[in-house]
Amino acid sequence: MKWQGMKRILLWFLLFEGLLLPCWSQEKPTVYAFLPSNLRPHALQSLMNREAPEVDIVFFGRFREFEVQVLQNKPDAVLTYPMVVEYLSQSENLSYKPLVTGIRAEKRVEPLMLMSVDRQIEVTSIDQTAIGVVSLMGRRQMGHFLADKFKVGKISIKTVTKLEDLLSLLQFEDVDAILVPESRLDYYKQRSKLNLVITPLPDVSYRLPILYVGPEAKEEDQKALREAFGKMEKGVINLLGVDQWQTP
Amino acid sequence: MKCLSFMHRTTVVLLRMVSGVGLLVGTWLQANTDILVLTPEIPHFQLVVKGLVNELGEDCRIEVVSFDQYSAIERMGWMIEVYDPKLIVLLGNHTLKSYKKLLKIGPASMQLRPVIGLMAVFVDREMRTIRHGAGIHYEIQGLTILTNLRSMTQLPVRRVGVLYRRNLRPFFEDQQSQVRREKIELVGFEIPTKEKIAPKDLRRGLRHLTETEAVDTLWVLNDSELLTPRLIRKAWRPVLKRFQGPVVVGVDQLLRDSVALGHFAVVPDHLELGVQAADLVWEVRRQQWQIPENRFRAPISVEKILNYRNVGYSLLLRNGAELEVDYIVGENF
Numbered sequence: 020m021k022w023q024g025m026k027r028i029l030l031w032f033l034l035f036e037g038l039l040l041p042c043w044s045q046e047k048p049t050v051y052a053f054l055p056s057n058l059r060p061h062a063l064q065s066l067m068n069r070e071a072p073e074v075d076i077v078f079f080g081r082f083r084e085f086e087v088q089v090l091q092n093k094p095d096a097v098l099t100y101p102m103v104v105e106y107l108s109q110s111e112n113l114s115y116k117p118l119v120t121g122i123r124a125e126k127r128v129e130p131l132m133l134m135s136v137d138r139q140i141e142v143t144s145i146d147q148t149a150i151g152v153v154s155l156m157g158r159r160q161m162g163h164f165l166a167d168k169f170k171v172g173k174i175s176i177k178t179v180t181k182l183e184d185l186l187s188l189l190q191f192e193d194v195d196a197i198l199v200p201e202s203r204l205d206y207y208k209q210r211s212k213l214n215l216v217i218t219p220l221p222d223v224s225y226r227l228p229i230l231y232v233g234p235e236a237k238e239e240d241q242k243a244l245r246e247a248f249g250k251m252e253k254g255v256i257n258l259l260g261v262d263q264w265q266t267p
Numbered sequence: 268m269k270c271l272s273f274m275h276r277t278t279v280v281l282l283r284m285v286s287g288v289g290l291l292v293g294t295w296l297q298a299n300t301d302i303l304v305l306t307p308e309i310p311h312f313q314l315v316v317k318g319l320v321n322e323l324g325e326d327c328r329i330e331v332v333s334f335d336q337y338s339a340i341e342r343m344g345w346m347i348e349v350y351d352p353k354l355i356v357l358l359g360n361h362t363l364k365s366y367k368k369l370l371k372i373g374p375a376s377m378q379l380r381p382v383i384g385l386m387a388v389f390v391d392r393e394m395r396t397i398r399h400g401a402g403i404h405y406e407i408q409g410l411t412i413l414t415n416l417r418s419m420t421q422l423p424v425r426r427v428g429v430l431y432r433r434n435l436r437p438f439f440e441d442q443q444s445q446v447r448r449e450k451i452e453l454v455g456f457e458i459p460t461k462e463k464i465a466p467k468d469l470r471r472g473l474r475h476l477t478e479t480e481a482v483d484t485l486w487v488l489n490d491s492e493l494l495t496p497r498l499i500r501k502a503w504r505p506v507l508k509r510f511q512g513p514v515v516v517g518v519d520q521l522l523r524d525s526v527a528l529g530h531f532a533v534v535p536d537h538l539e540l541g542v543q544a545a546d547l548v549w550e551v552r553r554q555q556w557q558i559p560e561n562r563f564r565a566p567i568s569v570e571k572i573l574n575y576r577n578v579g580y581s582l583l584l585r586n587g588a589e590l591e592v593d594y595i596v597g598e599n600f
Contacts, residue, residue: 062590081538083321158322158549177546179567180539183415183591187567190410190448210418212450 047075048240052098053085054078054228054259055153057182057206063258070255071247081180082156089113095236096244098259101226102164106156115231118241119248121261123202128226129260131168133218134207135196136189140218146171151188151197154178165198168223186211200225202260227261301327302548303352305343305362307335311537312358312386318541319356323548336361340369347377353556354548355380360387367396381551381558385544389438391563401551401562403543405535407517408565409442409486412533413451415571416484416515419531419591421583424513426452427484428476430469432492433460454480464492469502477510485510487529489517494528503528513582522574522596530582532572539568572596 056063060078067076077094079085082103089097090111097104097115107113123129133140133150140148146169154161158178166174177194179185185197186207196218199207208215230248232241248264256263304319306312320329332346343365347355357363363384370377384390384402394400409427417424427446431439436457443453456472458464476482485507487494494503507514507528516522516529543566550559573589574596589595 058587058590059593062592066590157325158545159326178542180542181568183418184539184568186414187411187565190414191408191565191567193564193567210414213448 047073048095048236048244049092050074050076050096050098050230050244051085051089051092051094052076052078053082053103053155054099055080055155055180055182056258056260058258066255066258070251073243074247082154086111093233093235095240096230096232098228098230100155100228103155104229104231106160114234116234117229117267118232118244119230119264120267121227121229121259121263122265123227123260123262126227128224130201131198131220131223131225132201132204133196133220134189134199134204135216135218136192136213137216139216140196142218142220145169146173146175148196149175149177149194151177151179151185151194153182153185154180182206183210189213189215200260228259230264299328300330300350300352301552302329302354302356303346303350304329304331304356304358305334305346305366306331306356306358307362308333314537315358315385315541315544318538319544319548320541322542322545327548327552334362334365338365340365340372344369344373347380353381354383354551356383356385356544356548358384358386360393363387363390363393370397381556383544383547383551385540394563399558401547401558401564403540403547403564403566405566406438406489407533407535407569408445409451409453410445410449411565411567411569412486412515412517413446413484414449415533415569416513416531417449417451419571419573419582419584419588420513421585422513423483424451426454426480426482427486428473428480428482429453429455429486429488430458430472430476430493431455431488432458432464432490435488435490438488453486454482458493464498466498466501469493469498470506473502473506477506483512485512485514487514487516487521494521499526499528519572519594519596522572524574524596527574530574532574533569534572535566536568536570540566543567570594 060080064076064078067078076098079088085099086107089107096118104115108115120127150165152161152165156164161178162174162176165176166172177188179188182203185199188194189197190211190213204217230244232244245266251264302323304316306316316331320331323329330350330352334343355366357366366382378398380399382394382397382400384394384400386405387393387402388405390402390404394402413424413427429439439453439455443455446453454476456475458468458472476485513531514529515531515533517532517534519532519534520526521528522530522532543564547564551557570593571591572594573592
């Protein structure tokens, strides 16, 4: 009788150790996301975690917070713009590789445009123009990045964190123009009754967001991430500024 | 005796070393401080400083020193002398007032140092006498408040009623001309400045705006004289009960269920205010530490708070508007 009882306990123990414990201790892959938008990070985060419950996504609204947390916690994956990862790779020696790429209108890049009030901007004198931009990296790095894009030595920029703040810069005449992706033009036109004028920039574009995985990401985590991003609803994907996710 | 003399000598040597190190540190600080920040240690103020330091820390040498209503002006003078910064950032009305007093008693050369004022009520008025002063208003401008409200609701935001006291007329007129650019009309009602405002004066003003002028929206200014518990109870609430448009306020306390004065609040984003101040510092630095022509700026970034539980009608929020809000009163989403 005693032996029977011991056997039962042992059996339960083996069942717990062998089957249940691994399930409980299996952690979801963690994704740190930095994609400035008109939506608040906490709102995007709860939306995305409902959409992809098999991964744990944390959204950051500011580059500095994202940078510090990525360096401290080394998440399994990061979801952001290539220029951000390239900067982190150079300055902090991180090596992340693309897992899923964002596509919009069948392209991996999106044109950028200048939006101003009442008059177009003379692109030839861009170095004399004060431009408002959403900060995707630090102020200095953004300055270098844009000077490089516009092929000028120096550029005068004002950085903001939220998309809506770019419009305030225009409203208060703090800048001559704001730099916006083509897909966001309507967002500003709907918000404002100012006479907003577009200056196309044929050679200036940026690469759409990519989901990157760290060098130590396990194969099963990569699989879980690919699946979670693959089955996202179109409406939710659009909120992240892309039409679909594609495996490179 | 021998022991005492040895101790005496050791103490003298130690003191000399300490004063030498002090001198060296003083000289090092003098040579190395770009920006001296004087601020009270209050959470909102600390957020502004955090934003400023995060943004400029890599490029400028910044010293942050606590200064509040209990600090002596001499302490401020001593700090400025020790650090000898290229630029001073002053946070709060009290700090600005103390600096102005210091300017009166200090050497004339002090007037030449650039100063940036933040977190002060009507910072432009407060800094009028500081020749090399610039700042960012603490008051969120009507243009920002009403553009944000209009993007949230499908209700019309075209004619907006504002109640103000006579001493705030210049502010009201400024706001009126600003919002015109966004095709919004501000309709004002001036409350005569008295020692104590009677609820009936306020009720008359509110009825004039909501019934005679038939405004579609009300913007409640942050004027503590018009927002006493008595006036809220006896004037604001009875009239607003019948008003069917959005009511926008500038402090979140007015949205709380216990006060329930407004539906939507637009308040400063303090961390971003620090980032904007960093932009201004950057501009001053780029111009060889000279204050730019456009001295006083509007705050750019705000937090949006919503409470539609107290509304007896639909605010007709646009699709997805809740996702753009920072907080919903009574909810933590």
